Amino acid sequence: MFESVLVANRGEIARRVIRTARRVGIRSIAVYSDADADLPYVREADEAVHIGPAQPAGSYLNAAAIIDATRKTSAASVHPGYGFLAENAAFASQVIAAGLTWIGPAPEAIEQMGDKIRARNLMEAAGVPVSPGSREPVVDADAAVAEAARIGYPVMVKAAGGGGGIGMGAAADSDELRAAFETARSRAERFFGSPEILIERYISRARHVEVQILGLASGEVVALGERDCSVQRRHQKVAEETPSPGVSPMLRSAMLAAAVRAGEAVGYRGAGTVECLVDAEAGSFVFLEMNTRLQVEHPVTEMVTGIDLVEQQFLIAAGLKVSFDPAAVAPSGHAIELRVYAEDPVRFLPGPGKITAWSEPSGPGVRVDAGYQLGNTVTPFYDPLLAKLCVHGSSRSEAIARAREAVAAFELVGPKSNLPFHAELLDSPDFVSGDYDTSLVSKLRS
């Protein structure tokens, strides 16, 4: 095993990685911007290096500053977390070229999966179902209309190099499509540095279900169950659960097998996630995209399997065997993650601010992965995730009951917070029944 890890990230995920590093005896190194000097992860790391200004371009997206920090601290490896440079193949290559261990898949796999059009084509060739869609970039609005006529409305417009729901838009006809195309293209250029756009058939009543995979050092790819991520606002996840209430045992085994094939098709190593759309009524699914990194919502998988995914990432990157028997993974109970965002619970608009009260819930089956604590200031420079409130129960109903208590017990004053939304979600008949899809949040707000 390597001696040290530099975590090229911030907030809750940096703290999460540092926690496992400490447990398994790896020296941890944090990096931080001007805005984050007081956050818990900076203090909890064995060492911390200031890398730049609050604006991400000068700090967490600044590959040169991060590589420089690895030299200053003699770091042996780099864990990228999620977001920022986690799916940047050039950064992964720079880390490797600097003689360090990259805790993630090979740069080639990141590149193949980072381009959504290439990924779709690759998955189709590997026998993974994909929805009707573009096989090459759509160059302008006229081409988009022609492509949609072939695919059939409604369609979803996306940035080929994108993620996080940014720039995505659905269109029911050619007028809506032209507008959605222009929005997607301007966002794609601004956020992802690539104007390439793809169009896919939009499945309106679908669940968003993803499969956690691990590509082992031996080359074998294993699937560790699914997560249902259908509770979304603005195409971004707000709550996740495992197992999915909308996936039958037969569908689950088909999805897990397809996810393994997806990983094998790119020679995948480390933790990755294969995202799919599930038509629960038809009992079918299509490939959406693959995330070549640790996922925000990984804790729910950890809670039902008892496997520390960050530890497995370390082991695999070091070329070692994982700490569990891949042939004997037996998920138990039900887990739910609620993303506590600094945003108002009605319109979901951002609400940064200074935290003047903060008390996390605790108790059986409760886990809180927080990036902040009392006295910290939540700034407008980064995403609104304050904490992940995760609960485990022996059944879905027990998990929901624990989640309700935990939400009520979470004291948070200062920034706006969506905790009241979570209380509402956990009481909504659609969520409680388990029979919901990605339209759930908009139904709650209509």
Next chain:
Amino acid sequence: MAEVRAEMVANVWKVVASEGDHVEDGDTLVILESMKMEIPVLAEDSGTITKMHVSEGDVVQEGDLIAIIG
């Protein structure tokens, strides 16, 4: 005269309208960015922009004046 103020702490990403422009109710004046989200600030009245108080790259606090529509 109508004062347009920021609803939250944010960065000014784009200034869409300029001083002297005539705007209608609902027109976008500036686009703020906070927590990776773009938030358009709209005119709530029609009139002429007599003063634009922000420039691109500024950080505004909740309640800060963005523009005055006369």
